Amino acid sequence: MKTPLHQQQPTTRFSDRAADYVRFRPTYPAEAIDAVLAGLGEPGTLGAADIGAGTGISARLLAERGVRVFAVEPNGAMRDAGRAETGSSVAPPCCEARGILWVDGTAESTTLPGASVDLVLCAQSYHWFEPGAACREFARILRPGGRLALLWNDGDETTPVARGYYDLVRGASTGAGPSSHQTVAKAPPIAPPFDGASMRRLVFRNEQRLDADGLIGRAMSASYVVKEGPRAVELLDGLRRLHAAHAGPDGRVGLVYAVWLYLLDRP
Secondary structure, eight states, rough: OOOGGGGOOOOTTTTTHHHHHHHHHHOOOOHHHHHHTSSOGGGGGGGEEEEEEEEEEHHHHHHTTTOOOEEEEOOHHHHHHHHHHOOOOBBOOOOOSSSEEOOOSSSSSSOOOOOOOEEEEEEGGGGOOOEEEEEEHHHHHEEEEEEEEEEEEEEEEEEEEHHHHHHHHTTBBBSSSSHHHHHHSOOOOOOOOGGGSEEEEEEEEEEEEEOHHHHHHHTSSTTTTTOOHHHHHHHHHHHOOOOOOOOOOSSSSEEEEEEEEEEEOOO
C-alpha cells in the first residue's frame, strides 16, 4: 500500500526547489480564475485563503483582480521566495491592507480566524493535504456563502511533448511521482462537511512555452525528481533530446496541461 501524500513530508519537501518553482512553474489561465471568482461578488470586496500557496503563483492572480489574499504556506523557503516575488510582507490576519499577506500555516491548521474569507483556493496543493482535517478547517474559515476551489495543471499526455516529459520524469522520480497527484486531480477525495455539497467540475487548456533550460527547470521544480546521480543525468539528457526533437521556430516547446477546476459551496 502506498504511503498517502500527506504523510510524505509535504511541509518540507520543497525547501530546495523554491528557486526553480518561481522560475519554471506554469501559471493558470485567466478563464480558470474567472470561474473561481464568478458569482462571489466584486473582487475588491473579497478575502481569499490560498492554501499551500507555494511561491504565490495563484495568490498573485487573485490579488491582480483586487482580492485580498492570505497566502498560507508552511514551507519557509517557499514563503520567502513568494514574498520576494510579490513584494508583500507578513501581516496579521486582522490587517486591512489589500494584496497578499503571507501566513505560516497548514491546510489542516491555517491559523486564520473563523468565518474570515469568502474563498478557499487550493492550487496544485490539495493532494498534499489530509482531506478530513483540511475540509473541516476550510469550512471553519469560510464565511456563509463562501466557496472552496480546487485547481490543478495536469499534464495532457495526449500531446507528444507532455507524454515524453512525464515518461522521463517518472523514470527519475522517488516516492511520490506525478501519477500520485494526477490521480487526485481527476477525482479529488472530498471530506465532510463538503462531501454533501454539489461539486462543479470545469476543464480548461493551458500551455507553457519552454526553452531547453526551462524544460529542465520545470522538471527540477518537482519535489519527487532526483537532482543528482545517474538517473538525474539520464533525465537531463532525455529532456534535451525531447526539446531538440520538438522545438518550434522560437526555440521552445509547448508543454500542454489540462486544467482541472472543482468548485464547492460551503454547506
